[in-house]
């Protein structure tokens with residue numbers, strides 16, 4: 536059921552990314568969101584009146600506690616091993632920063648936290664990427680939010696401006712391998728970033744309580 540007040544204040548993290556960019560567009564367009572705040576490490580090109588942008592150093596998120604005076608946090612933060620440069624640097628973005636954002640949000644009494652994670656996330660997985668994603672999910676889920684929504688997409692489809700060879704390879708063969716992914720394997724099918732963002736924004740309006748995991752069986 537939808538939130539009755541429909542004057543939702545949202546904090547978006549990762550707005551310059553693929554999913555986050557689509558989320559930002561939806562949040563700005565949707566009149567149910569009265570104010571949108573973005574935490575980013577680089578400025579945005581366009582800042583309409585409904586939007587407040589905080590350009591921050593993610594190693595010092597604590598200095599921006601006032602940005603967490605919101606009803607919901609949407610976290611689309613993430614990097615790749617390639618961009619981060621090392622497993623530790625990857626874990627810092629995908630786990631440490633996410634956990635810190637969630638701690639700050641919980642400390643401010645934010646009721647809902649939404650996280651884009653990944654299919655296969657599992658804190659005890661032997662696969663490093665899945666383990667880090669699982670740890671981030673666990674860090675968010677153990678905090679006293681009224682609601683946590685974890686979205687677990689498979690390969691994201693959408694236009695990127697930087698090359699990602701492994702993902703490009705996956706996308707090229709997506710129509711072929713999607714054909715074999717039925718039933719419980721359907722969640723491993725690629726999904727458009729736009730679909731993930733639209734789902735996230737709808738969940739940001741939901742007053743459903745508890746921890747929920749969402750897959751995309753497209």
Ligand SMILES: NC(=O)c1ccc[n+]([C@@H]2O[C@H](COP(=O)([O-])OP(=O)(O)OC[C@H]3O[C@@H](n4cnc5c(N)ncnc54)[C@H](OP(=O)(O)O)[C@@H]3O)[C@@H](O)[C@H]2O)c1
Pocket residue numbers: 548549550551552553554555575576577593611612613614628629651652653654688689690691692702728
């Ligand atoms: N790519 C896939 O196929 C795939 C599949 C499943 C799940 N996921 C997960 O889905 C989520 C969203 O993915 P996406 O492809 O939309 O991500 P993306 O396009 O790579 O965007 C990631 C966002 O995180 C920010 N970011 C990265 N490193 C940062 C740092 N060190 N400090 C501060 N901000 C930083 C980026 O900011 P800048 O723009 O400044 O870099 C950007 O806003 C991620 O958690 C990802 O792991 C991705």
